[in-house]
Amino acid sequence: MLYPLSYEGVTREARDSREYQGGIGLRAPSEADAGEYRNSSVASLVKRSMATMRVVSAKWAVTVLAIAVLASACAGESGGSEEARSLEPADAVGVVTSVSKDGATVAVGFAADEGYEYFDGTTFNIATSGGLQDADGLAADPNNLSVGDHIEVWVNACAESYPVQCSEPLARIAPESGVN
Numbered sequence: 768m769l770y771p772l773s774y775e776g777v778t779r780e781a782r783d784s785r786e787y788q789g790g791i792g793l794r795a796p797s798e799a800d801a802g803e804y805r806n807s808s809v810a811s812l813v814k815r816s817m818a819t820m821r822v823v824s825a826k827w828a829v830t831v832l833a834i835a836v837l838a839s840a841c842a843g844e845s846g847g848s849e850e851a852r853s854l855e856p857a858d859a860v861g862v863v864t865s866v867s868k869d870g871a872t873v874a875v876g877f878a879a880d881e882g883y884e885y886f887d888g889t890t891f892n893i894a895t896s897g898g899l900q901d902a903d904g905l906a907a908d909p910n911n912l913s914v915g916d917h918i919e920v921w922v923n924a925c926a927e928s929y930p931v932q933c934s935e936p937l938a939r940i941a942p943e944s945g946v947n
Contacts, residue, residue: 853904857919859886860941866912871895873909875938877920888930891920893938902942909938917941 860883865876872892879887893899893909901907912918919941922933 855921857939858922859883859889859920861886861918861920863912863914863916863918865890865914866909868910872898873912875909875912875918877918886920886931886933889933890930891922891933891936891938893936898937900937900939902940904939907940912940917943 859877859879861877861879863875864878865874867874867876869892872894875891875893877886877889877891879885879889895909897906899907899909899912917940919939920933921937923935925931925933
């Protein structure tokens with residue numbers, strides 16, 4: 768609810784202030800308004816509107832909290848978790864097109880197999896520690912990957928671009944690749 772304001776005796780700077788909401792002569796009620804209008808219906812309106820704003824704020828807080836709890840509960844369920852490699856089918860399957868070593872990660876260029884075209888042209892940054900498994904499910908060093916190796920990849924989230932950009936991928940050397 769907004770209250771009209773009188774411009775009598777008000778300077779130009781005051782009219783243009785936030786209180787006047789861009790100088791249109793309206794403002795939201797405040798606790799001070801209730802004190803100004805004691806024993807009037809305006810005072811009760813101000814008090815009710817302030818109470819309503821508090822309830823709305825509380826409802827928003829509860830809603831945001833619920834969304835945060837749901838999001839955190841679902842976070843570990845998708846692609847890039849360690850168990851995903853044994854419980855879920857791979858998000859992407861394809862051939863290594865390039866390998867670039869960069870300390871803690873190995874950038875692996877990727878050409879997707881048929882049915883996984885969404886990931887075609889992607890470069891996966893695979894962690895050197897725990898980011899790659901061999902065909903038997905044992906830890907492997909992504910530094911040993913070569914162009915032409917066939918890999919399976921699990922991802923958590925991907926940025927919608929071309930090529931797609933995926934964070935924290937986990938990979939496994941496909942059984943037919945023969946690399947260890």
